[in-house]
Amino acid sequence: MSKVTALLLVFVPLLIAALEACVSSEEAGTGSRAGAPVTSQISPDSARMLARLDSLNRADSLRARRGGFTSRQDTVVASIVRRTRRSSLKIKPIERPANPAYTVQIGAFARTKYALQAQRLAKERFADLPIFNYYEPFDKLYRVRVGKFDTRAQADSLRKAMLGQYPQDYPDCWINYIAK
Numbered sequence: 016m017s018k019v020t021a022l023l024l025v026f027v028p029l030l031i032a033a034l035e036a037c038v039s040s041e042e043a044g045t046g047s048r049a050g051a052p053v054t055s056q057i058s059p060d061s062a063r064m065l066a067r068l069d070s071l072n073r074a075d076s077l078r079a080r081r082g083g084f085t086s087r088q089d090t091v092v093a094s095i096v097r098r099t100r101r102s103s104l105k106i107k108p109i110e111r112p113a114n115p116a117y118t119v120q121i122g123a124f125a126r127t128k129y130a131l132q133a134q135r136l137a138k139e140r141f142a143d144l145p146i147f148n149y150y151e152p153f154d155k156l157y158r159v160r161v162g163k164f165d166t167r168a169q170a171d172s173l174r175k176a177m178l179g180q181y182p183q184d185y186p187d188c189w190i191n192y193i194a195k
């Protein structure tokens with residue numbers, strides 16, 4: 016809202032109240048036509064200011080109805096601006112071990128409940144392979160991994176077997192490396 020609009024919203028109602036409070040000489044009984052209707056004259060500048068205020072009030076009322084609330088002449092329509100903090104998530108540099116072991120990661124979960132469900136299901140399906148549920152404190156994720164292989168080719172054959180046997184459950188599994 017501009018400063019001019021704010022000043023109009025503050026001072027014009029006061030001006031109107033002052034004009035209404037003024038009593039003409041006819042109303043006071045000193046005029047020649049007592050009892051006749053009183054007509055007040057408004058200067059052209061005041062008329063333009065009142066017309067501008069009226070248009071602002073109508074626009075304000077339309078905005079208020081669209082927003083689901085009502086507005087009166089003596090209230091101000093305010094809006095809430097939500098400011099979000101920029102993401103403070105920093106990317107951890109990838110540190111590959113000197114002599115890595117390879118594994119198939121079936122998921123990374125923010126909630127313990129889902130990580131344990133995935134781990135339990137993997138233990139049922141791959142009972143002969145080691146299952147790891149590792150929590151990474153840097154990004155606060157639980158990583159569920161299946162198997163520990165010396166070569167990437169061995170891990171890739173397990174990943175392809177998982178995709179062939181359970182395509183709906185592990186569509187996004189990938190090969191990852193871990194320290195031996």
